[in-house]
Amino acid sequence: MEDREIVTLFWQRDERALQAAADKYGGYCRAVARNILADEQDAEECLNDTWLNAWNSIPPHRPETLAGYLAKLTRYAALKRWRDERAQKRGGGEAALVYEELADCIPARCGPDEALAEKELAELLRRFLAQLPATQRRVFLCRYWYFDSIAAIAAQFGFSESKVKSMLHRSRKRLRDLLNKEGFAI
């Protein structure tokens, strides 16, 4: 079923929308959850949250890219669960490594109390991603949006793992430079 037809079912409040979305993107969303959460059961519960959130948000949303929209809901739910588990010193998956890598992007001058407003930071990240060459952007998002392992990214793109590391390394440097340059221009 085409995405357009699935979204129409959501708008018509036809519950077949949920089954259609699960059939088409269940595996995809499960992979997103599984990357962040080490536990299979947690990942399944996260998927259930995804379908519920999709039902509650479409309408009013009419996503043009259903895969990206559903994956975003899954990522949000999985991260929330991971953060709750981290507070209780549980959890695993790639999330811990991703957090550590991203800490490298925080400019040295930026202390814990100095933060861009959420909206400004999102806009800055959008500009950062827009200026990346397409392949670098895909690799960056695979790591920091999807939480894919380095090995998985290397296999997907047919790269060596050291090449993936180099690309991410450079992307993080560009992000840090951009944050450093514009992080205090509020």
Next chain:
Amino acid sequence: MTSDQILDAIGLADETWVADAKANIAAQPRKTTVSVHRRVRRVALLAAVVSLFFTVTAYALGSPAGILSWSLSRGLGQNDFRFLPAYERQVGFPVSAVEEFSNGYRFRELSLVHSSPVDAEGNALAEYLGLDLAYEKADAPDVYLDVEPAALSNEENAPPATETREVGGVTVRYHYSVYMAVPADYRPTAEEEARVASGELQIGYGSDAVQVNPCATIGFVIGDVRYTLLCFADYDADYMFQMAAELLAA
């Protein structure tokens, strides 16, 4: 600012980009099937190739589970090339590098890179130090030189070298590939299909327009140290081998 904030901001990325990142894997049944078959065939071919890009040594680290992932962190950049000897002392091996190549690329920055391979249980297997040098040239993409312990990389999935030469007694491998981002309804030409099958072209579906990103790399090992020179540019073998020769002569 925290990693949480950056992660949340990344989460708001344009959905088209998010879907494009997985364009070969997400719900496009026909193309996904073809891509998987090509990937499986290519991995099988690579496994049979005798001369891999680099010797696989990572499993010598001793973990039966192998290396699951990496943790990387990077120090502050150093803009003065004269500090290279100080960095060599930190990493524990000499580095063969130049401040300027004959083709006009000039040193811009170097930094330490900390790498920790992690096994399936999340245990850090070791701690390695390497160096990352960036070179720049007017109206040209940057060139990056990675210098790291040869044991770091798991190169099982590395594509076969496009060309190999002996330079000053050292085996140097050149690899060139092209990555095309194309719209979802793009139909590859017969020539493009053949290039995908040979491993010199990779196609990702889901972008707004056709974008081509060439990538040229050169690699060699001196003792226990691996050098990788990388550039997202359409540089041919002679151009890259010349840079390798200058590094080896440094």
